[in-house]
Amino acid sequence: MARESVDRREAILDSAASLFAQKGVAATTVRQIADEVGILSGSLYHHFDSKEAMVDEIISSYLEDLRTRYENVLKRETNPRDKLHDLVAASLEVVEAHPHATEIYQNNVNYLLQLDRFSYLRSAGKQVQNSWLQVIEEGIAEGAFRADLDPKILYRLIRDAVWLSVRWFKPSKDYPIASLAEDCTSLFLDGLTTTRA
Amino acid sequence: MARESVDRREAILDSAASLFAQKGVAATTVRQIADEVGILSGSLYHHFDSKEAMVDEIISSYLEDLRTRYENVLKRETNPRDKLHDLVAASLEVVEAHPHATEIYQNNVNYLLQLDRFSYLRSAGKQVQNSWLQVIEEGIAEGAFRADLDPKILYRLIRDAVWLSVRWFKPSKDYPIASLAEDCTSLFLDGLTTTRA
DNA sequence: GTCTATAAGTCGATAGAC
DNA sequence: GTCTATCGACTTATAGAC
Numbered sequence: 001m002a003r004e005s006v007d008r009r010e011a012i013l014d015s016a017a018s019l020f021a022q023k024g025v026a027a028t029t030v031r032q033i034a035d036e037v038g039i040l041s042g043s044l045y046h047h048f049d050s051k052e053a054m055v056d057e058i059i060s061s062y063l064e065d066l067r068t069r070y071e072n073v074l075k076r077e078t079n080p081r082d083k084l085h086d087l088v089a090a091s092l093e094v095v096e097a098h099p100h101a102t103e104i105y106q107n108n109v110n111y112l113l114q115l116d117r118f119s120y121l122r123s124a125g126k127q128v129q130n131s132w133l134q135v136i137e138e139g140i141a142e143g144a145f146r147a148d149l150d151p152k153i154l155y156r157l158i159r160d161a162v163w164l165s166v167r168w169f170k171p172s173k174d175y176p177i178a179s180l181a182e183d184c185t186s187l188f189l190d191g192l193t194t195t196r197a
Numbered sequence: 198m199a200r201e202s203v204d205r206r207e208a209i210l211d212s213a214a215s216l217f218a219q220k221g222v223a224a225t226t227v228r229q230i231a232d233e234v235g236i237l238s239g240s241l242y243h244h245f246d247s248k249e250a251m252v253d254e255i256i257s258s259y260l261e262d263l264r265t266r267y268e269n270v271l272k273r274e275t276n277p278r279d280k281l282h283d284l285v286a287a288s289l290e291v292v293e294a295h296p297h298a299t300e301i302y303q304n305n306v307n308y309l310l311q312l313d314r315f316s317y318l319r320s321a322g323k324q325v326q327n328s329w330l331q332v333i334e335e336g337i338a339e340g341a342f343r344a345d346l347d348p349k350i351l352y353r354l355i356r357d358a359v360w361l362s363v364r365w366f367k368p369s370k371d372y373p374i375a376s377l378a379e380d381c382t383s384l385f386l387d388g389l390t391t392t393r394a
Numbered sequence: 395g396t397c398t399a400t401a402a403g404t405c406g407a408t409a410g411a412c
Numbered sequence: 413g414t415c416t417a418t419c420g421a422c423t424t425a426t427a428g429a430c
Contacts, residue, residue, distance in 0.1 A: 008413085024308045027223035030406060043414045045407065081390070107304050111221045145389050149380055157384060160361035161354040168353050183346055187354060191388030192342050193278070205395085227424065240396045242425065 009047050012037050016054045017100035025055055025108045052117055055104070059112070062101035063124050066094045070131045080139030081189060087135055088162055088188075089181040095166045096177050102166040129155060158188055206244050209234050213251045214297035222252055222305045249314055252301070256309070259298035260321050263291045267328045277336030278386060284332055285359055285385075286378035292363045293374050299363040326352060355385055 015036035019028045030051050034041040048054050069090040073083065095102050109125075112118040132155040139145035162184060171177045212233035216225045227248050231238040245251050266287040270280065292299050306322075309315040329352040336342035359381060368374045 022307060023311060024221060024223055024305065026221055027308050029404080031404090039414065040416085041406085042408075042416080046413055049407095051406070084389075107307065108221065110219060110304065111224050114220060139389070143391060146391050149384065149389075153377070153380060154384065154389065156362070156365050157358040157381065160364075161358040164357035164361060165353070167357075180350070183350060184354065187346065187351065187385065187388070189388050189390045191384070191386050192281075192336070192346075192351065193386045194340060194343050226422085228422090236396065237398085238424085239398080239426080243395055246425095248424070 012044065012047055013054060013058060014100075017058045017104065020055060020058070020108070021100040021103040024111075025051075025104065026111055052115065055112070056117060058101050059105060059118070059121070062094070062098040062105065063121075065097060066091075067124075067127065069094060070128070074131060074134065080135060080142055080144040083135045084139065084189065085181065085185040087132060088158075088185050089178065091162050092165065092169075092177045092181050092184075095163070095169070096171055099166055102163065106163060106166065128159075132159065161188075209241065209244055210251060210255060211297075214255045214301065217252060217255070217305070218297040218300040221308075222248075222301065223308055249312065252309070253314060255298050256302060256315075256318070259291070259295040259302065262294060263288075264321075264324065266291060267325070271328060271331065277332060277339055277341040280332045281336065281386065282378065282382040284329060285355070285382050286375065288359050289362065289366075289374045289378050289381075292360070292366070293368060296363055299360065303360060303363065325356075329356065358385075 012033065016028075016033045019032055019036065023032075028051075029041075030044055031041045033051075033054075034044050037044075048057075070087065073086040073090050076083070076086065078086070105121075109121060113121055129152075133151055136145065136151040136154055140147050140151065165180065165184075169177075169180060171180075209230065213225075213230045216229055216233065220229075225248075226238075227241055228238045230248075230251075231241050234241075245254075267284065270283040270287050273280070273283065275283070302318075306318060310318055326349075330348055333342065333348040333351055337344050337348065362377065362381075366374075366377060368377075
C-alpha cells in the first residue's frame with residue numbers, strides 16, 4: 001500500500017472518530033465526514049465499504065489495545081492493591097490513547113449492539129469484566145479487600161467512574177494521567193473519610 | 198383536558214422514552230414510536246409538535262424532579278457524611294423513578310447540546326455540580342473529608358459511578374435501591390481496603 | 395383523535411468519467 | 413483516488429378527510 005493512501009485512511013478515520021464521538025454515530029452523516037476530510041462523500045467508499053466499517057475499525061483497534069494492556073497487568077505478580085491501581089492506570093492510558101473511540105463506545109454501545117456486525121462487543125465486554133473481577137476477588141480472598149461488598153457491583157462502580165473520565169479529563173503537565181490514576185485508586189481503596197473509629 | 202388524552206400523551210411519552218433509551222434519540226424514528234403506541238406516525242403530531250418536543254418533555258420533567266430532591270437534601274442539617282449519602286440516595290431514587298430519562302440524558306447529552314432547544318442542559322448540569330461541590334467542600338472544611346483530592350474530580354468520579362448505575366442496576370426485594378445507596382456511599386467514604394497502617 | 399396521502403428533504407451507497 | 417451524478421430508501425412533518 002502506498003504511503004499516501006495509508007495516511008489518507010488514517011485521516012478519514014480520525015475525522016470520523018472525532019465526529020462520532022462528538023455527535024454520536026447515528027447522528028453523524030458520511031457527508032459530514034467527507035466535508036471534514038475535504039473530499040466528497042462518494043469518495044469515502046473508495047477507502048471503506050460503509051459507515052459501519054469505519055466505526056468497526058475505530059472500535060476494534062481500541063478494544064484490541066485495551067485487551068493487550070489488561071493482559072500485561074494481569075500477568076504481573078503484585079499484591080491486589082497494586083493490581084487494582086495498575087488496572088485503573090491501564091484503562092486511563094487507553095482513554096488517553098483512544099479518547100474518541102472510548103467516548104464512541106461509552107455513548108453508543110446500546111445502538112451498536114443492535115447491529116449484527118457489532119455483536120462481538122458483548123464478548124469483549126465480558127472479557128473486560130472478567131479482568132476486573134479476577135483482581136477484586138483475589139483481593140477479597142487474600143483479605144486485602146472488604147468482603148461485604150459484591151465484587152460485581154464494585155466492578156461496575158469503579159468501571160464507570162474510570163471510563164467516563166473520558167468526558168471531562170484533559171491531561172496536562174500539572175495533572176497528568178498518572179496523577180488521576182493515583183487519585184482514583186486512592187479514593188476507591190482508602191475512601192474519602194479522613195479518620196475512622 | 199379529557200382524561201383519555203392525558204393518558205394517551207403519557208403512553209406516547211413512555212414508548213418514546215423506552216425507545217430513546219434503548220436505541221438513542223437520533224436513531225429512533227417517529228414511525229417506531231407510533232408503532233409501539235399502535236397508531237400512525239402522523240397522528241403523533243396531534244399530541245406533540247416534533248420528536249424533539251417529546252425528548253424535551255421527558256428530560257425536563259426528569260431534571261425538575263432531580264432539582265427538587267437535591268434541594269431537599271441540601272436544606273437538611275446533617276453532617277457531611279450523611280449529606281453525601283443522601284445525595285447518592287436521592288440520585289438513585291431519581292434513577293429508579295426515571296430510568297429511561299436518565300439513560301437518555303447519559304447517552305445523548307452531547308447530541309442534545311448541539312440543538313439550540315436543549316441549551317438549558319448546560320445550566321442544569323452546572324446546578325447539579327454545585328450541589329455536590331457544596332457537600333464535598335463543606336466536608337473538607339469541617340475536616341471530615343480528605344483535603345488532598347480536588348473536589349471537582351471527586352464529584353465527577355462519584356457522579357459517573359452513581360448515574361451510570363442506570364445501565365445495569367435492576368432494583369429487587371433482596372437488593373433495593375437503598376442498599377445500593379449504602380454500598381455506594383460506603384465504598385466512596387471508607388474505601389475498599391480492610392485494614393490500614 | 396386517527397386516518398390517508400404526500401410533500402420536501404436527507405440518508406447511505408453506487409456507477410462510471412476522469 | 414476523487415469527481416459528477418444519481419438511485420432508492422427513509423426521514424420528519426403537514427394537509428385535509430373522516
